Amino acid sequence: DAKTTQPTSMDCAEGRAANLPCNHSTISGNEYVYWYRQIHSQGPQYIIHGLKNNETNEMASLIITEDRKSSTLILPHATLRDTAVYYCIVSEDSSYKLIFGSGTRLLVRP
């Protein structure tokens, strides 16, 4: 079973920031937070991951709370192409097995 809880769905306006929350209250010290997304019917796409510190790359930013029990994925300027299901996954970095939950279905509105 997934160790994370995410809202079932969210929406945001095109051009605005999309903030997707994830709760992982049972995360252990050696587990990372990973985010993937799946655009309709395509294979999942890696977005970003982090352990403790906030992370940023060309796609998104990841904010992890100090107690590491929750995190937020931020898409700074959402576009229509960001409409997808977003999965928050926690796992040890050495583990190869991704455990996908139900994710958050993000709809970006024109």
Place this chain on the structure above:
Amino acid sequence: NAGVMQNPRHLVRRRGQEARLRCSPMKGHSHVYWYRQLPEEGLKFMVYLQKENIIDESGMPKERFSAEFPKEGPSILRIQQVVRGDSAAYFCASSPLDLKAEAFFGQGTRLTVV
């Protein structure tokens, strides 16, 4: 640099037939993972292979399913005597090491059993 290539993209089989799904990993990747996604559900891990070795098949159904990754050629997921419940999207991913942050997924094979 071509991504992970899966074929066919769509496969229709009658109950009782065999389904063979192929996956060519990204160039330089020696680790392959198969996942299954049932309609309206999340992806479920099936099997992890390296060249000529099955490392973890804990997610594979006990019967009718098998996977291989030969020294030459693509990885194959084989489903014998398919049933309607096997209808799903099957995704393959590859990575250069067992680091899932670098796992790249293919576009999937959508199997429909009629």
